[in-house]
Amino acid sequence: MGLDWLMEFLKGTLKLFLHPIFYYSFFLAAVLGVSRVKRERKNFSVRAENAYFELRQLLPLGIVIGLGISVVMMGVGIAIPFAAIVFVALLTLLLSIAMNPRLLSPVFTVGFAFFLTIFAGGEKWSVPLFQNAFLQLEEKIYPSIALLLALLVIGEGILIFMNGKKGTSPKLTISKRGQRVGIHEVKRLWMIPVFLIIPGSSLQAQFEWWPVFSIGAESFSLLLVPFTIGFHQRIQGMLPIKAVQAVGKKVVALGFLLVLMAIGSYWLPILAIVTVSLAILGREFIALRHRLTDDSLPFYFSKRNNGLMILGILPESPASKMGLQVGELVLKVNGSLVHDETGFYTALQRNRAHCKLEVLDAQEQIRFVQRALYEGDHHELGILFVQDEKKWGTEVG
Template sequence: MLLHPVFYYAFFLAAMLGVSRVKRERKNFTVRAQDAYFELRQLVPAGLIAGLLLSLITLASGLAVPVAAIMLAALFTLLFSLTGNMRLIGPAYTVGAAFFALIYLGGKTFNVPFIREAFESASGRIYPSLAVLIAILLIAEGILLLKRGSIATSPKLITSKRGQRVGVHEARRLWLVPVFLLIPGSALTLPFDWWPVFSIGENTYSLFLVPFAIGMHQQIQGMLPAEAIRAYGKKVTTLGVLVLLVSAAGYWYPVAAIGAAALAILGREAIAFYQKVKEDNRPFYFARKNEGLMILGVLPGSPADKMELKVGELISKANGMPVSNENDLYEALLQNRAHCKLEVFDTNGQIRFVQRALYENDHHELGILFVHDDRKWDEKAV
């Protein structure tokens, strides 16, 4: 795995995601929600678990993938990442593009020594195993979206088509999923004569721990972020299962493998397009309300976090005083600097009361992010 460029590139991408997010959050709110290392901390743990489970499947089923396909998938990962859309480095796009490129390039002669042998050994054949690999990686992507995608989405301020300042949530995440794959032939022993090989029957194989990058890029405006991402993850998982069923037929009917790879790419793009169209047609969830203040974000470790305030809840009263904007809220809090009592409508519309003593070492504010107009922060303290 340490020989693979995607391994190092994934850390670079995750770091860039964290830095760009912090810059945007500071521009919107003068404070960041999560530190710049949050995306790096999310990169490995969940991906390792997913990779272990996928490795058990690939090794138990004897899934053999040519080394040329791994090289092409890495190339497309690097190319698609240049768009800035992390969704495009998902397996449907990178491995799917490698599948079709391998059909075209397999068997062709190149002047570079190792690459020449890798593509000549592929010999232009259709590899149903690649279609199966796309399917199980798609399923892993859907499960990662379901389980980890909604953690700490980033609040963001945008201007609506009507010129109003509204809030949305953005999820840009990256997972590194290392998977053990069988490499047919002895292509890896050409540049690395020490590479271990073993035989099964008359065939020779090598083992390669291949790091795959799985990314997400989703902006949610019309519903709660957790609900939207879970629904999105279910659709991706369902697509992965469907692609797996079609790709399995590729071992008997090679054309089915082509259909499975095409279905993965087109289906993944259709899910993203459908989600965007639905979001564009929904009213903004995080907009100003006459009934109170909508919570767009909660800073970790702040008094609001310790009071268990949640994104999407509505603050109607503070210390017994009705609030409709930030000024009302902080004027109400000034009535009692040592204590905070809030009347809150949760995401189900049920009212609840939260209260907490405020101490000198607490955050200078409650730690709640609201929708607000552009303003000059150096002229006015909030």
Template structure:
């Protein structure tokens, strides 16, 4: 029995590399990185993060969360039809074509799959590409799909809180008054690989009570399925870490609520339909509320009369090593009060071997930072500011 399970886990894991969504997400992450770098160079003449940053965020935390969810899914025996795996992959690619990355959230891909299965089963539709998979849909409602949707929403919220707050991209835009102001943008993709139980001919039922959420089959197979989680948000009125963190915690709360409601669908199938609908509406509502809340606030990153506000910091630069933070305001450099970039860099030239800054932190308190400067250090310390209007949109050579 143990050997059979081990072999099936290895075979199931291998199926991950046969799934096109894995390679599609790698491709999209690379594209997001290239587009971001091109925009940052246009705005600031330098990129904040390298083009591989989005690609590096794709796997680590998502794999860890996928392992935890897999233990829950397999342990409780949450089984799904193979048609669901096919449809989720299809909707993942389809929604990505909208170019709005957040539509690749499980709230949209998995819920669309749930409702599509209801339509397909009700109308007895057939598909030539996977005829057996769709012919096997002998039920209209699959509560297990909605429970998995709730669990993936929890994972999405955790990913937003723990990862989306890192490396947000500074961006220059024009306000309604035509002034150049700053915003922060995050477009992030994560891969959450999840072991799924589907009817097959590999694993006999080890216990009389397992699987709890069965499909009436006596044998099952394991598939390691790559789920895409997409997130996109633009922030103008708050610190990015605060706005994104708040959004992520709300998504976690939504996921917990959907999971608890969906469990009742095992006894009352109509509840599963309600839960899937709430997941779809709730996730869209959270995005809309975050947008409205941000729109109604003044620009956080704008020119200041009493100094220069930091909108971005280049990794591994002197500014990064001095532990300067996005949202802080530099009021003095080497003892000289500054109000624009020209004055700032002229003050730095007063002492090329050492830099001392008076900084107004995000709590409105003054702190002092200093550091010796060495040959090869970034001549601008690696700081990005909201630039003068004539620099906006100027391309670099």
């Protein structure tokens, strides 16, 4: 019996490579990376992370979260209709056309798929390739989709909290008062592969080679399904790490509330509809509340009279190795007060062999950092500031 299950897991894993969304997610992540690099070069004439950064974030943490969701879904024997998986894939393709990662949140892809599945069950659709998939829909299956959505929302929150804070992208913009200021932006794409039990033999009916196993009188298929999770956040009034983590915590809390409601829907099926509706409205409320709160705050990355605000740090640069952080204020360079970027590099040139900075950190504490400088370091220290007027383009904020 154990060997049979192992073989089913291996077959289910191989089926991941048959899913078009698996490959499409890599394409979308690559597009996000290239567009970010182009914008950063336009603002700063240099990019922060390379174009492969978004691709590197796509899977690692998502695999761990997917395993956790798989254990829950399979451990309690929850089956998901294949019709819902088809709808999720179609919605992922359609919603991605706008190139707004926020629309790829599971509350939209899985949430809207939930309502389409209910509608399809009532209409008894017959879809080419998967005729039987839409003929085996029953009311008792809908709470399972609601529970899957709730678990994916928890996964989304964990990804935002742990991964969304990494590599936030600095950006120059023009405030409503016409001043040049800095903001940070996160556009991220993740993939959560989840093992799902598919009831019936709808897949085998179309593809004779598709393996099906039986539990009692019921037949099932095992499928590793890739769920694409998108996230977009713009931060102007606080430190990017704190802003992103605050959203992540709220999304995780929403997910746990949805889990409780989804469990209750097994006894009160109408609660499944309430759960999915709350997921959509709750996730939108979290995004809207953050946006309104952030817009009400003054720009964090703006020009200061007492120093230079660090908008970004290039990876593996001298500044990164010195431990400088985004949001810190450079007060002095080699003992000289600095007020603009020109003064900063002029002070660096006064001591070509050594760099000593006095900075004010996010906790309003003064600290000193220093490093020996090598040839070229003076011009490539790796700090991005809110720059003076230059030819590079910015946006109106």
